[in-house]
Amino acid sequence: MPKIFSKAPIAIDAIKDKKYAWCSCGLSENQPFCNGAHKGFAFTPKIFTNNEDKKIYLCNCKQTSNPPYCDGTHNKL
Numbered sequence: 649m650p651k652i653f654s655k656a657p658i659a660i661d662a663i664k665d666k667k668y669a670w671c672s673c674g675l676s677e678n679q680p681f682c683n684g685a686h687k688g689f690a691f692t693p694k695i696f697t698n699n700e701d702k703k704i705y706l707c708n709c710k711q712t713s714n715p716p717y718c719d720g721t722h723n724k725l
């Protein structure tokens with residue numbers, strides 16, 4: 649099970665077609681993004697892009713069912 653980094657999503661202004669690597673393990677010190685801290689654990693970052701410039705809400709509890717996006721699961725933790 650990934651580490652709960654925080655029980656609130658984080659908003660970012662995503663840039664169209666930019667590639668991001670969302671941390672799925674909760675260990676990165678560069679949240680919400682991967683910094684390689686998952687090495688040695690059974691996690692890999694979720695690589696994603698967006699097809700437009702827009703504000704998005706990324707999961708920071710790492711328990712979402714729709715990674716990398718917040719799905720409200722943090723409210724049940």
Ligand code: FES
Pocket residue numbers: 670671672673674675676681682683684685686687691692693694
């Ligand atoms: S540091 Fe968490 S997935 Fe890479």
